[in-house]
Each structure stands twice: as structure tokens, then as C-alpha cells.
Amino acid sequence: MKLTEIHVFKSLDSLTDLGMRWLIKKTNEKDSVSVALSGGTTPLVLFDRLRYKDWSKVQLDRLKLFWVDERCVDPNHPESNFGNAFKTLFEHIPIPEKNLFRIEGENDPIAESERYASILGKELPMKEGFPQFDLILLGLGNDGHTASIFPGNERLFECEQWCVATEHPLTGQKRITLTGSLINRAKGIAFMVTGASKSCLIAEMAVPHRWNRYPADHVDPHHGYRKWLLDQEAGSLILRHL
Ligand code: 6PG
Numbered sequence: 001m002k003l004t005e006i007h008v009f010k011s012l013d014s015l016t017d018l019g020m021r022w023l024i025k026k027t028n029e030k031d032s033v034s035v036a037l038s039g040g041t042t043p044l045v046l047f048d049r050l051r052y053k054d055w056s057k058v059q060l061d062r063l064k065l066f067w068v069d070e071r072c073v074d075p076n077h078p079e080s081n082f083g084n085a086f087k088t089l090f091e092h093i094p095i096p097e098k099n100l101f102r103i104e105g106e107n108d109p110i111a112e113s114e115r116y117a118s119i120l121g122k123e124l125p126m127k128e129g130f131p132q133f134d135l136i137l138l139g140l141g142n143d144g145h146t147a148s149i150f151p152g153n154e155r156l157f158e159c160e161q162w163c164v165a166t167e168h169p170l171t172g173q174k175r176i177t178l179t180g181s182l183i184n185r186a187k188g189i190a191f192m193v194t195g196a197s198k199s200c201l202i203a204e205m206a207v208p209h210r211w212n213r214y215p216a217d218h219v220d221p222h223h224g225y226r227k228w229l230l231d232q233e234a235g236s237l238i239l240r241h242l
Pocket of ligand 1: 038039040041042043068069070071081138139140141142145146147148
């Protein structure tokens, strides 16, 4: 997969400022804006900065937030994607709680994946038989996974389901994840990747090649845009080629 649009930011604040400008623009243009957030540590570094930004121009009542995936733990568990996002950002800004659509990791995984799929079907417009997000923010694991779509599970980019129960291949931790089929129907997809540990993977993925080596290579929106938002460290090996 060729990386369509790569932005390397001089600072995390310049990246979060871009995010704020997008939110202000979109929530003043549309009466409903849907964003799916990934978990892991990268978003928390950005949320910690977003917490102190001026949210007064964002129409928060129009912003609906969902999660790309969740660990099957209680929301108060230290590994909960929702719990960490809520503590780091969302309990500090005036977004209505009804606009936060968390995956209930404490529930039975299969039942919850079905419940969440029905929520998506109710809350989002449809595209090619899938709920369509305005924007999906993805992370990149060191093994090239994204969402909770791990190596060997690339079939989730061709399946009919919207949301499935899965598990981490090394820890066996049960997960619930949006499928790649749904992800690829989004209007916009942005990978947010920071840190030197991802620089080799980014460099490897930036080289156009004949096959998709990693799950993240399969992220290829059918109609929308795909951007890579990198910090200097993650983008260090490709900077000279930009
Ligand atoms: C999760 C994420 C996962 C994450 C990547 C990158 O629940 O862990 O959704 O896909 O985005 O593993 O994680 P880091 O940001 O911690 O490197």
C-alpha cells in the first residue's frame, strides 16, 4: 500500500492544533460529526494536550465519539481504552455523556460486539451496507496491527460484519474491534503514529510494494482519504523522501 498523505509534525502541539481546527470546522459545518477513536498510548499523549485547548468554538453537542476497539475489561480497569480516554480528556471538557458511545468491555464479548454493531447502525449513515464514520483515528502496533486486527486476521478487511470479538495473539486478552471492512468505508482515516520505535515500520510501509505485509496495509478507504500523522521520531526515516 502506498502511503497516500504523510504529515510529519514538528511538535505534538501542532498535531493537536490541526485536530482542533478540524473539529471546529466540521462541527460548525455539520449537525452531526462522528469520530471513532483508537486505544493504546498514542491517543492519550495527544488527549493530555487537547484537554487544555480552547473547546469553546467546537459544537460539542454535535460531536459523537465512538471507539475503534476495546479491551474486554471494566471501564475502570487501567487497560480500558474508554476509561483512559475519559480520565485523560473527556471528563475535563463539556461533551455531553450521551455523545460518548463506549464499547462495554465488561460485557460478554460476542453479545457486546452485536450490541455495538446495532448502535453503529442506529447512529451512523450507511455506505455500501456499512455504517460510515466521518473520521476514524487509527494507531499502529509494532507488529503492524491496527484497531484490534492482528497479523493473521486480515480476513476482517473482507468480512460482512461491522464489529467482532477477537483476542490479542500474544496475551490472549479478549478484544472487541471494528472490522476492516467497516473501517474502509469511512469518509476519512488518519493514522496517528508517534515515537522512534515505529520509525522502521513506517519506513517499510512507505515503500510501495506488491503485497500487503501488515494488517495496517489493508487500510485503504474505498471512497475517503487516508492520512498518516507522524511526529518527528516516527517519521525520522522517511523525512528526506518527503
Ligand atoms: C489498542 C489499540 C491499538 C493501538 C496500537 C498502537 O486497543 O491497543 O487500538 O490498535 O492503536 O496498538 O498502540 P500505541 O499507541 O500504544 O503504540
